[in-house]
Amino acid sequence: MTARDQDLLALENQLCFAVVTAARNVVSIYRPVLEPLGLTHPQYLVMLALWERAPRSLGELADQLAMEPATLSPLVKRLESAGRVSRRRSAEDERVLDIDLTPAGRDLRERAEEVPGQIMERVGMDASEVAGLRDALVRFTHVR
Structure with a gap:
């Protein structure tokens, strides 16, 4: 083990740096795969959530995606313009905006x-490797 490996403050030893760098790269890896579908990465995440369950309120969708409703709303509007989703006021509560798939x-x-x-092909990982990485990262999503 080198002195650099033992340096707890070396940039290359920082989990936060590896995660931030990986997050940026993940979006660039997805971009050419999603372009033929007419989706950006954030729009893909919205569609994934709606494919699991629709309709749902904008607030529920924002919670599941760990986004602010104000950030999610323009994404949903663009998906609506593209004919992928519809937005309508809830019959039970007019303050609630329901999002559904077209x-x-x-x-x-x-x-x-x-x-x-x-x-998986682009990153050279199989399903079990991707699942292991995802499961390791999920531990950080619930820590406050």
């Missing part, structure tokens, strides 16, 4: 099923 948004799911495999 038929085109539902149909896009089939094409999106190829995305995970393409990403």
